[in-house]
Amino acid sequence: MATTTTDAGGTDALGYEQARDELIDVVRRLEAGGTTLEESLALWERGEALAKVCRRWLDGARARLDAALAEEEAEEAAEDKG
Structure with missing residues (x-):
């Protein structure tokens, strides 16, 4: 799989789906x-690098979801007080 990346393992520019599929x-x-x-x-080393990419994407998605839920809860709490 050819991709333009900055890291030696070629994983920096991979999206979640690309990394998962590989x-x-x-x-x-x-x-x-x-x-x-x-x-x-x-292959093992490549797999480890790809797993880290997937974990970063999933951690980022979890953080975004948590932030959105916290914002929604804060808005609901403000409405209940108002």
Whole structure:
């Protein structure tokens, strides 16, 4: 998968769906076996980097949801007082 990124692992510019799909492919390749130890290690490292990208996206989404819910609760509390 070619992408223009700034990090050595090529994951900075990946969106969540891209990282997830590539991670699924990495897992399938590892589960299928038939790779050398060096190839398996490289796949594992790529999978770890992709998992971190997915976690960052999910953490960011959770933070946005929490902020939106807190804002909504604050508005409801202000309306109840008013």
